[in-house]
Amino acid sequence: MNPPEEKDPIDTRLREQDTYINDDGFTARVVAALPPRRRTWLRPVLLLGSAAVGTVLAIQWLPWSNLPPLDISALLSLNSQVLSPWFVVLSVTASLMWAVVAAIQWED
Amino acid sequence: MTDADLIARVLTREDQHAFAELVRRYQSPVRAFLTRMARGDAHLGDDLAQETFLKAWRKLHTYRGSAPFSTWLFGIAFNEFRTVARQRKELTLDDIDELPVEATQPPADSRSGLRLDLTEALKRLHSNERAAVLLCCQNGLSHEEAAEALDCPLGTVKTHVLRGKEKLKRWLSGYQHYESA
Numbered sequence: 001m002n003p004p005e006e007k008d009p010i011d012t013r014l015r016e017q018d019t020y021i022n023d024d025g026f027t028a029r030v031v032a033a034l035p036p037r038r039r040t041w042l043r044p045v046l047l048l049g050s051a052a053v054g055t056v057l058a059i060q061w062l063p064w065s066n067l068p069p070l071d072i073s074a075l076l077s078l079n080s081q082v083l084s085p086w087f088v089v090l091s092v093t094a095s096l097m098w099a100v101v102a103a104i105q106w107e108d
Numbered sequence: 109m110t111d112a113d114l115i116a117r118v119l120t121r122e123d124q125h126a127f128a129e130l131v132r133r134y135q136s137p138v139r140a141f142l143t144r145m146a147r148g149d150a151h152l153g154d155d156l157a158q159e160t161f162l163k164a165w166r167k168l169h170t171y172r173g174s175a176p177f178s179t180w181l182f183g184i185a186f187n188e189f190r191t192v193a194r195q196r197k198e199l200t201l202d203d204i205d206e207l208p209v210e211a212t213q214p215p216a217d218s219r220s221g222l223r224l225d226l227t228e229a230l231k232r233l234h235s236n237e238r239a240a241v242l243l244c245c246q247n248g249l250s251h252e253e254a255a256e257a258l259d260c261p262l263g264t265v266k267t268h269v270l271r272g273k274e275k276l277k278r279w280l281s282g283y284q285h286y287e288s289a
Contacts (some may be wrong), residue, residue, distance in 0.1 A: 009234065010273055010277060011245050012228070014247070015246060018137075018140065021139050030131050030135075031124055033162055035166075099117075
């Protein structure tokens with residue numbers, strides 16, 4: 001800020017003249033005149049497309065039929081030969097679900 | 109939400125709601141500044157203010173945050189004014205220093221008269237002086253911020269403010285009376 005110039009009626013009057021101007025629709029007019037947004041659909045579409053491709057690949061490549069049976073004893077024993085394939089399947093499935101949800105809820 | 113937050117939302121998502129909030133925050137000082145720069149023509153001031161905000165939307169990625177957002181906006185606003193002033197002669201009739209003082213004679217010893225007189229006197233200032241006086245003395249910008257907004261050297265801004273205020277004091281009839289009251 002500039003050093004205050006005390007008791008200068010010009011400064012005082014200038015500040016007194018600085019009254020608030022009501023919006024009165026000005027902001028709405030400005031927003032209405034803004035150019036259309038560019039390709040806001042592109043990112044969610046890319047995300048959704050990637051999720052779809054990922055789902056197809058997961059169905060194709062993951063060993064769905066060869067998954068070892070998952071029971072309480074396998075869980076408790078932390079048998080890596082049983083848990084590892086399941087961990088991969090769950091990770092892939094969770095990632096795909098997250099991508100789908102994120103694409104659907106994409107905020108404009 | 110701070111200005112920086114709103115600007116980030118505009119830049120990353122082209123968020124028009126965030127930009128609208130920025131417009132709401134700064135519409136009053138920008139419109140007032142441009143109306144006074146346009147010698148009291150509120151319609152022209154509003155048109156220039158709208159162009160200012162539209163340009164701000166397009167150029168927001170160039171705002172570096174080194175100065176307050178308002179300083180950056182005032183810079184765009186002054187450029188908009190200069191562009192129009194080149195085409196409209198009535199806005200470029202600067203330095204009408206020789207007008208008779210009686211033209212702005214206020215009612216005797218009236219504070220409201222002084223205010224009206226100040227409004228009229230501001231219209232007579234050279235546009236660069238008017239801009240410097242308005243930004244520094246009315247909108248509270250520092251000389252450095254005003255220099256950035258007006259895109260001119262710091263010393264020039266200080267000179268414009270000094271000369272502008274000297275002229276205002278000289279023109280304001282009744283000023284001495286008010287000052288001694």
